[in-house]
Amino acid sequence: MVLFVVVSLVLLFILFYALLDDLYLLKIKRLPPGPLSLPIIGGLHLLGQEPYKSVENMAAKYGGILSLRIGVRERVVYVTDPDLAKQLLSSEYLADRPSLPFFDIISKEGHGIGSRPYDFTWKLHTRIIYSSISKLIQTQLDDVLRNSWEYLFKTLEDSKDEPISPETTIRTAVMMTMGRFIFGHEYASADDPKLRLLLWLNEETMRGVSPLNHVNLIPGLQYINLPFYPNYRNLNMAKENFLNDEFESHKKKFDGRTVDIMDMIIKELKEDEKDSMKFRQKQREEFLLPQNFLMSIFTLIVGGEQTLSNNLLWLLLYTAKHQDCQEKIVKELRNNDVLATDFVQFHHKEKFPYTTAFYKETMRFITTTFFGVPRTASADIHVNGYTIPKGTTVFPNFWSINHNERYWSKPHEFQPERFLELENLHSSNIPGFIIFGYGRRPCIGSQVGRACLFSFLCNIINKFHVSLPPDEDPDMRGHTRLVIEPPSFKVIFQKRA
Structure with a gap:
């Protein structure tokens, strides 16, 4: 009985934390809108077997720029609107690559x-x-x-x-x-x-x-x-x-x-x-x-x-x-x-x-390269009334544009x-x-x-x-x-x- 109560409380805390964090990012930090996250998996379940189509469907509800939490990591931004995608991809503040531990391993010499x-x-x-x-x-x-x-x-x-x-x-x-x-x-x-x-x-x-x-x-x-x-x-x-x-x-x-x-x-x-x-x-x-x-x-x-x-x-x-x-x-x-x-x-x-x-x-x-190669913001980027915080990973939906x-x-x-x-x-x-x-x-x-x-x-x-x-x-x-x-x-x- 005690174990059940402890596990329940932990799960409630994780759920409550995920909800609070989403609300903070979406309402206070003005991150682009998107679905609220589930504990542990975030919004992974929404991507399905054809994530480029799933993101396009989400855009019908949230607009041409939206955000989604991937697992326990930060929310990432997807861009389906062609004009916004070109604007962002042309910015010098969205030209870095996200850190990938595997690349750190095989790039130790440079x-x-x-x-x-x-x-x-x-x-x-x-x-x-x-x-x-x-x-x-x-x-x-x-x-x-x-x-x-x-x-x-x-x-x-x-x-x-x-x-x-x-x-x-x-x-x-x-x-x-x-x-x-x-x-x-x-x-x-x-x-x-x-x-x-x-x-x-x-x-x-x-x-x-x-x-x-x-x-x-x-x-x-x-x-x-x-x-x-x-x-x-x-x-x-x-x-x-x-x-x-x-x-x-x-x-x-x-x-x-x-x-x-x-x-x-x-x-x-x-x-x-x-x-x-x-x-x-x-x-x-x-x-x-x-x-x-x-x-x-x-x-x-x-x-x-x-x-x-x-x-x-x-x-x-x-x-x-x-x-x-x-x-x-x-x-x-x-x-x-x-x-x-x-x-x-x-x-x-x-x-x-x-x-x-x-x-x-x-x-x-x-x-074939439906989301291209991801970019990372090197500074806060303000677009369409939203903010893409420094360090956020951005995926353009090239499949949707095409x-x-x-x-x-x-x-x-x-x-x-x-x-x-x-x-x-x-x-x-x-x-x-x-x-x-x-x-x-x-x-x-x-x-x-x-x-x-x-x-x-x-x-x-x-x-x-x-x-x-x-x-x-x-x-x-x-x-x-x-x-x-x-x-x-x-x-x-x-x-x-």
């Missing part, structure tokens, strides 16, 4: 552009890496993609018209592309040890960044070795050894020519040695530490592979699902005198408007032709179309992403007829995790004559 705050070093690294990517796209893009897709096409040919699951092959081809761009590697096969190591590092890191990872839920566990938890310190050591080996190898061979991103970073570091004050604003402050740059490179690998592989798999699934659209792409290819043995180059993209429209509609319709009737007629229908009606199909700033982030911290690899999506679609449809087996009926909603992942599915690749 934080890269993925996790560091919006400071001078972040801007410098971003400028250098973005410039490096732009130069490589101008000089090497099609050759890199041709080599990566050759591995892909050979694997698909070997399937002999039998249904296969494409996920492993797609992810391997994407990592080959990343390895060539960043490190200049030409992989002999999918069993290349350096390629396998990259794939392993990427897979383990993606597990670590999950919000449900025990280290992120209970930060103190990072200091304890438990047999049933992965040892992320070992992962960090493997990552550091790999990146340092690549750096030292490039440094020894560097002769002034730049053939990959690592070469371009080494060139910047050598120029900095000649002018020690070039990138320094404060005495003894190091803006070009190699460790920080190596972590920025690792961010490119992890973020790039995950996003691009998922988008290519969705593109493949929608191509197989919509046979009428596939035939239109083939017709466009043949009308431009493209043979099944040819390789379509990215700089010819203007000749293929329907192909471009199809991949963009697929990206809009799915919006399905907003303000921009798209019948936004929940799949219609590639809608993009053909735009004045500039190839613009990177189409209203109501955000797939590579927005504002002060957009996706640094967006140039490569667009090129890969177009090149993949054009060339795979040029060489193969893609279809689902008769008994294949994948769930087109996919699986919502950090991104919207495609369901497991099999496809048949029939080589075109």
Whole structure:
């Protein structure tokens, strides 16, 4: 009886505290409105299996900016109104990243552009890496993609018209592309040890960044070795050894020519040695530490592979699902005198408007990165009569923006032709179309992403007829995790004559 009374009192206290805290934040601090929290779980139960749709439904009641408590942590802010989202994402006070214990573990030697705050070093690294990517796209893009897709096409040919699951092959081809761009590697096969190591590092890191990872839920566990938890310190050591080996190898061979991103970073570091004050604003402050740059490179690998592989798999699934659209792409290819043995180059993209429209509609319709990458307020932000306190995490609902009737007629229908009606199909700033982030911290690899999506679609449809087996009926909603992942599915690749 006594135990029952004690437990009841504790639960009442937790409930009362959660209610008081919500009322204080919503009424006194003027945080954007939202549902009141339950003890322990907060508002997690309201997000469901498709949180982007749940948040859109909540916006109908609370407005285009709302807040919700996630578990026992602070209330976070969701933004569904397109104008508010663009305003906030363009603010210098909403350009930091929230702290993630896993990133602290694997960034002990230096934080890269993925996790560091919006400071001078972040801007410098971003400028250098973005410039490096732009130069490589101008000089090497099609050759890199041709080599990566050759591995892909050979694997698909070997399937002999039998249904296969494409996920492993797609992810391997994407990592080959990343390895060539960043490190200049030409992989002999999918069993290349350096390629396998990259794939392993990427897979383990993606597990670590999950919000449900025990280290992120209970930060103190990072200091304890438990047999049933992965040892992320070992992962960090493997990552550091790999990146340092690549750096030292490039440094020894560097002769002034730049053939990959690592070469371009080494060139910047050598120029900095000649002018020690070039990138320094404060005495003894190091803006070009190699460790920080190596972590920025690792961010490119992890973020790039995950996003691009998922988008290519969705593109493949929608191509197989919509046979009428596939035939239109083939017709466009043949009308431009493209043979099944040819390789379509990215700089010819203007000749293929329907192909471009199809991949963009697929990206809009799915919006795999539905909440983007979260931002954190570095100061109190006042918007629409509300206050977003310093340290608050903010999620823009890109899925909601990409399905907003303000921009798209019948936004929940799949219609590639809608993009053909735009004045500039190839613009990177189409209203109501955000797939590579927005504002002060957009996706640094967006140039490569667009090129890969177009090149993949054009060339795979040029060489193969893609279809689902008769008994294949994948769930087109996919699986919502950090991104919207495609369901497991099999496809048949029939080589075109």
